[in-house]
Amino acid sequence: MKQLQINIDEIQNLKDGAQLQVNMACLALLRHYILDEYGVGVILFRNLIRKYYPLSDEQILKYENVIYKEIHRTVDNGKVTIDPHEWYYITNYNVFRRKGKEFSVENKLYKLRHKCFSTTGKTYRSTYSSLVSEMLHLNELFSVFETRECCRDAHSFFTSNYNVDFHSVPQICCASLAKNEFTKWDWDLVRNIKNVESSFCWLENLLDNNGFFAQLAIENITKTLTQLQNVVGTEYLITQDVWNSVVEKYEKMGIGLYAYSNSISKEFIIEHQNELDWLVLQRNPYVQWDLELINLFLKKYVKSIPGSEWDKHLDGSRAIYSAVKDLLNDSILRDIEKLYEL
Numbered sequence: 001m002k003q004l005q006i007n008i009d010e011i012q013n014l015k016d017g018a019q020l021q022v023n024m025a026c027l028a029l030l031r032h033y034i035l036d037e038y039g040v041g042v043i044l045f046r047n048l049i050r051k052y053y054p055l056s057d058e059q060i061l062k063y064e065n066v067i068y069k070e071i072h073r074t075v076d077n078g079k080v081t082i083d084p085h086e087w088y089y090i091t092n093y094n095v096f097r098r099k100g101k102e103f104s105v106e107n108k109l110y111k112l113r114h115k116c117f118s119t120t121g122k123t124y125r126s127t128y129s130s131l132v133s134e135m136l137h138l139n140e141l142f143s144v145f146e147t148r149e150c151c152r153d154a155h156s157f158f159t160s161n162y163n164v165d166f167h168s169v170p171q172i173c174c175a176s177l178a179k180n181e182f183t184k185w186d187w188d189l190v191r192n193i194k195n196v197e198s199s200f201c202w203l204e205n206l207l208d209n210n211g212f213f214a215q216l217a218i219e220n221i222t223k224t225l226t227q228l229q230n231v232v233g234t235e236y237l238i239t240q241d242v243w244n245s246v247v248e249k250y251e252k253m254g255i256g257l258y259a260y261s262n263s264i265s266k267e268f269i270i271e272h273q274n275e276l277d278w279l280v281l282q283r284n285p286y287v288q289w290d291l292e293l294i295n296l297f298l299k300k301y302v303k304s305i306p307g308s309e310w311d312k313h314l315d316g317s318r319a320i321y322s323a324v325k326d327l328l329n330d331s332i333l334r335d336i337e338k339l340y341e342l
Contacts, residue, residue, distance in 0.1 A: 166180075
């Protein structure tokens with residue numbers, strides 16, 4: 001038995017040694033391609049961890065730091081009370097799935113949605129965490145509301161959620177969806193919106209939607225406008241002035257329109273790196289990121305965005321995180337926190 005325990009200990013030591021080597025290699029890659037890019041690398045990395053890493057309660061306290069800045073008023077039996085506590089938004093999808101839409105950790109309070117009550121307590125407006133754009137299923141959004149009809153208030157969900165397939169829920173399509181640049185556009189979805197909406201306000205949004213034209217019209221703007229007019233039918237006529245301005249806009253964009261494409265390749269991005277908008281590429285869920293491409297993004301970002309705006313725009317995306325998630329674990333993250341004072 002003693003010899004068996006020695007053998008087991010030796011095997012564990014070998015595993016620990018192998019894991020240490022793997023961790024060192026992963027850390028070296030993250031430092032070389034991301035973290036050591038002056039200023040911007042650490043900002044991007046921190047935001048990726050905040051939004052996508054499976055945070056523990058201890059890590060939530062460190063990373064979930066998007067604070068609710070308005071006065072938090074609660075209403076109980078018609079009486080308005082100001083809550084002195086600091087409230088934070090839940091911005092991490094894994095945290096939301098594990099902890100729910102409202103919770104506390106060591107007296108810090110976290111919510112997905114805040115009700116901003118007026119001083120009278122009779123009216124309120126809702127403000128939502130950016131997490132509504134990261135949800136993977138429509139039912140998760142429904143869980144935040146008291147009724148499904150309230151979902152129409154969450155305009156940001158329809159405008160900027162690129163994960164949910166809206167084809168399966170035509171009954172709740174709204175004009176805001178016509179602003180969504182990276183949903184999976186096809187003519188069935190356009191028909192769904194047209195059939196649900198009682199007016200044609202959505203059409204103005206669609207005609208200004210770069211993603212729609214990048215997916216369905218990048219080779220022939222005029223042909224797509226003709227198809228769009230056929231879908232709309234005789235109920236609404238796209239005027240010649242509007243027609244001409246749309247054609248002019250997208251012809252002028254040229255290669256830049258490809259930044260919104262759902263089939264853009266790494267090779268194309270590198271070849272046309274000076275013609276593409278890298279902030280758009282950051283949002284594009286169809287880009288297949290790797291460490292080399294992330295590094296190029298950071299180098300381009302530093303040159304094009306003033307330092308005072310780095311925090312504002314360098315938000316990362318689920319697509320970028322997918323390129324680094326296999327290089328991460330708690331041990332590596334602790335080392336990075338020590339090295340870069342995260």
